Amino acid sequence: MLSREEWLPLARKLDWDYSYVREDEVFPEVISGRPWLPHSEWKDWEESFKTSYREYVDNQYEKDMAVQAVHDAVGRIENVQKLALPWLNSLKVHAAALPLAEFTGVIGNLRGARFGRDSAWRTMATFGALDEYRHTQIPLLLFHPLLRLDSQFDWAHKFYHTNNWFAVAARHFFDELTVGQNAIEFHIATNVVLETGFTNLQFVGLASLARESSDHMFERMVTSIQTDEARHAQIGHPVLATVMKHDPKYAQYLVDKWFWRNWRLFSILTGLSIDYLTALDQRPYSFKEFMEEWIIDQFLRTLDEFGLEKPWYWNLLLDELDIYHHMIYASAYSYRATLWFNFVIPGPAERKWLRQKYPKYWDDMDAVWEQISERWRTVGPGPANEFAVHGTALPTFCDLCQLPLSAGTPRKNTARVFVHDGRKYIFCSEPCQWIFLHEPERYANHKDIVKRVLSGEAPAQLPNLLTEYFNLTPDTWGKDVHNGDYEWLRARKDPAA
Amino acid sequence: MPIPLYGFLQGDTVGLLILAEEAETLQALARKLQDAASLRVERRDHVQVVYNDKTMDPTMTVAQAGLQALDRFDVLSG
Numbered sequence: 001m002l003s004r005e006e007w008l009p010l011a012r013k014l015d016w017d018y019s020y021v022r023e024d025e026v027f028p029e030v031i032s033g034r035p036w037l038p039h040s041e042w043k044d045w046e047e048s049f050k051t052s053y054r055e056y057v058d059n060q061y062e063k064d065m066a067v068q069a070v071h072d073a074v075g076r077i078e079n080v081q082k083l084a085l086p087w088l089n090s091l092k093v094h095a096a097a098l099p100l101a102e103f104t105g106v107i108g109n110l111r112g113a114r115f116g117r118d119s120a121w122r123t124m125a126t127f128g129a130l131d132e133y134r135h136t137q138i139p140l141l142l143f144h145p146l147l148r149l150d151s152q153f154d155w156a157h158k159f160y161h162t163n164n165w166f167a168v169a170a171r172h173f174f175d176e177l178t179v180g181q182n183a184i185e186f187h188i189a190t191n192v193v194l195e196t197g198f199t200n201l202q203f204v205g206l207a208s209l210a211r212e213s214s215d216h217m218f219e220r221m222v223t224s225i226q227t228d229e230a231r232h233a234q235i236g237h238p239v240l241a242t243v244m245k246h247d248p249k250y251a252q253y254l255v256d257k258w259f260w261r262n263w264r265l266f267s268i269l270t271g272l273s274i275d276y277l278t279a280l281d282q283r284p285y286s287f288k289e290f291m292e293e294w295i296i297d298q299f300l301r302t303l304d305e306f307g308l309e310k311p312w313y314w315n316l317l318l319d320e321l322d323i324y325h326h327m328i329y330a331s332a333y334s335y336r337a338t339l340w341f342n343f344v345i346p347g348p349a350e351r352k353w354l355r356q357k358y359p360k361y362w363d364d365m366d367a368v369w370e371q372i373s374e375r376w377r378t379v380g381p382g383p384a385n386e387f388a389v390h391g392t393a394l395p396t397f398c399d400l401c402q403l404p405l406s407a408g409t410p411r412k413n414t415a416r417v418f419v420h421d422g423r424k425y426i427f428c429s430e431p432c433q434w435i436f437l438h439e440p441e442r443y444a445n446h447k448d449i450v451k452r453v454l455s456g457e458a459p460a461q462l463p464n465l466l467t468e469y470f471n472l473t474p475d476t477w478g479k480d481v482h483n484g485d486y487e488w489l490r491a492r493k494d495p496a497a
Numbered sequence: 498m499p500i501p502l503y504g505f506l507q508g509d510t511v512g513l514l515i516l517a518e519e520a521e522t523l524q525a526l527a528r529k530l531q532d533a534a535s536l537r538v539e540r541r542d543h544v545q546v547v548y549n550d551k552t553m554d555p556t557m558t559v560a561q562a563g564l565q566a567l568d569r570f571d572v573l574s575g
Binding site: 364372404406415416 | 503507508514515538566
């Protein structure tokens with residue numbers, strides 16, 4: 001009988017020469033990806049961490065048992081009820097955005113498992129698909145039962161099946177990243193950019209935030225997922241190295257495009273969680289500090305490793321670290337009923353902290369929060385006044401990222417109108433327009449929420465839009481966590497206070 | 498028939514869809530945007546309407562200014 005060291009190399013490399021079909025028929029460029037190269041160019045594809053199926057199953061079993069044990073110990077509803085309200089709403093964001101996005105990762109990995117250009121790559125992608133299936137099941141298992149506590153947790157299952165504006169944006173992103181993608185672009189965009197660049201480190205950061213917030217169940221879940229990510233993220237590196245060797249310009253384009261697309265979604269999910277939905281005394285760092293320490297440095301090292309340049313929009317991105325997620329949060333707060341989780345207004349202590357962390361543009365953001373607070377002060381707190389402190393005109397969305405036109409600064413919004421093939425498009429930023437113009441055939445026919453309203457596909461009136469198109473109900477649509485009843489607001493109303 | 502426009506009020510955090518009438522003045526259009534954004538931005542009396550990088554005469558109508566469906570206009574502090 002062969003030892004592991006003898007049979008594993010044989011099992012990993014099971015490619016053969018085809019006798020009755022051509023190689024480009026077995027691996028068509030349209031689905032395997034470009035540059036199309038003969039297998040001789042891929043045969044040295046090598047993963048740095050090698051595993052067998054048996055080892056994989058043993059490891060995953062141990063990890064699942066550890067998650068289950070923590071869930072049994074601290075994952076009951078009474079434990080979740082003890083969490084701070086803002087953090088509970090950060091959980092709702094992740095409960096909705098994470099599980100079925102991971103499921104699209106199953107599909108992308110299965111594409112690699114069939115159309116990856118070397119058998120070792122295909123084997124690793126098979127494990128990657130199993131990982132992502134696990135990352136779908138665990139959050140569904142942990143979050144959906146919380147429906148008994150709070151009906152907004154229903155969105156763990158529901159989110160991606162709705163036409164909620166954020167779901168439209170998230171689907172636009174994940175459908176392109178994973179579901180409708182060829183194997184080469186999938187593995188570079190997902191493994192190198194999303195996982196190595198963002199989520200692998202984001203999960204470390206999220207675990208630390210969860211620990212600070214005493215949410216040990218979420219901490220364990222993301223830690224467990226992160227260990228899988230760290231393993232399967234390596235698939236993309238030898239793929240990128242080969243593309244870099246044969247078509248460096250295309251490799252640079254893929255990295256630039258996907259870093260921007262990831263940044264857009266990531267800054268909302270993580271930026272809002274760190275800077276607004278974590279209690280002030282439990283924030284270990286600001287989102288900007290987290291980005292600079294964990295994401296930016298690591299990404300620059302990855303670029304160096306492959307001989308890639310910084311993306312052309314680098315300075316713009318660094319500038320956005322100071323403002324983009326703040327613009328989004330204030331906009332989303334004022335349209336909170338269009339989402340499935342609740343929001344909190346930053347009070348004087350939070351605003352002082354935010355000013356310290358984000359001195360560059362905070363004056364402009366502070367004026368916005370002052371105005372919103374003033375409205376609550378005028379109408380008074382209470383659930384009945386939620387819509388008196390809510391936007392009424394339809395907010396607008398980018399034709400590429402599908403997110404609100406909230407880029408630039410309050411003084412100068414960077415949205416730009418562009419005519420392509422006789423049709424008018426609007427983009428939140430130059431990089432979003434640049435991506436669109438590189439592959440217009442991919443994006444041109446997608447309608448953002450505004451175009452759907454204008455074409456009669458979605459209702460124009462906000463109440464109908466919320467219930468008929470965004471699938472929200474009075475129970476589930478977003479509110480202010482305190483319905484505007486903040487001690488600091490009350491104190492200011494009383495001039496003697 | 499109302500003309501859908503992308504309105505950006507200086508000081509605001511998001512662009513808004515504003516339905517304009519051909520015959521209304523740019524001053525009225527600016528007021529419409531200010532009202533729509535009043536939850537986030539304090540209303541100012543003196544503002545300028547900017548379209549295609551040009552500051553427009555506020556007494557002009559939407560039609561005279563040449564604003565077309567899905568164009569961008571900005572309202573800046575005057």
